[in-house]
Amino acid sequence: MVLNHIISKIKGAKSIAILPHVSADGDALGSSLALLLALKKLNKDAAVYLEEEIPFIYSFLPGKQHAEVYSGRAKEFDLVIALDTGDMERLGERSRIFREALITVNLDHHNTNTEFAFYNHVQTRASAVGEIVYQLIKMLGVSLDADIATCLYVAVATDTGGFRYGNTTAVTHQIAGDLVNNGVNVSDINQKIFESVSLQKVKLMGMAINSMELFENNKIAFITLTDEMVRKAGAKEEDCDGIVNLGRNIYSVEVAAMLRMKGTDLIKVNLRSKNYVDVSAIAGMYSGGGHKRAAGCIVTGKIEDLKEKLLEDIKEALKNSVIRG
Ligand SMILES: [Mn+2]
Incomplete structure (x- = not known):
């Protein structure tokens, strides 16, 4: 199973870069920051590179201080993970970081994914990449905390339109339940992401x-x-x-x-x-x-x-x- 290879590569890597797609949405950002926070708990040198600044409505996300907008320069990483990204073009300028990496991983749920990495884990039944990252964090043996749970909840809630779209499954709700048990403030987050409009x-x-x-x-x-x-x-x-x-x-x-x-x-x-x-x-x-x-x-x-x-x-x-x- 590819996911097992990915787990062992993550465990073996010292430095890891995470790349969500351009115009990152709630799933791309939430999944990236959740994974980053989990990797930090494993004492990895992890960073998230973004194409643009984090949109205002997601500015409350925990871990965002570790995310930076790519300036055309980044150090070399042992491992690079593309998240929620259907093809290489969706990495924009950051495809350079991806191309230069020794080991590349692609974690996604788009059915049009082109499997552009060395290790590709594309789970089209997952409502959000947040579900995949949730599973990955569990497999890495990292315990959830309120910050990681908040990021994952935002990922899942946004890609399911607040648990309303057809991609929402029993698994989605089970994961959400676990996230709530780990400290997610449901009304606060939902108000921030769905009911705050300029x-x-x-x-x-x-x-x-x-x-x-x-x-x-x-x-x-x-x-x-x-x-x-x-x-x-x-x-x-x-x-x-x-x-x-x-x-x-x-x-x-x-x-x-x-x-x-x-x-x-x-x-x-x-x-x-x-x-x-x-x-x-x-x-x-x-x-x-x-x-x-x-x-x-x-x-x-x-x-x-x-x-x-x-x-x-x-x-x-x-x-x-x-x-x-
Ligand atoms: Mn997504």
């Missing part, structure tokens, strides 16, 4: 709703966000996170897309589905990837052309999914 983000949400277009008897929702909208709202880039759910949450909607236009010809696409469309397959047509119910891609070109093509591809996926039942 005024700027609320303004951006208003513009997002105004931009919304619906197709196919309101089964498909498109939201468009431009640089100008973000600027007008006074919002930060991280405020665009989760806005796609404004479309997905509509009763009739099966597939929601958020098109974040950067400049005139770069478009970041977020895709979400509710019950039956595999959006990772759609993202795959545009060199992206992700999960069945949450995926994304980056496209260069004109927004009008992309909208037209994407709409056709989503319609096709809707049709095929319905036929297959």
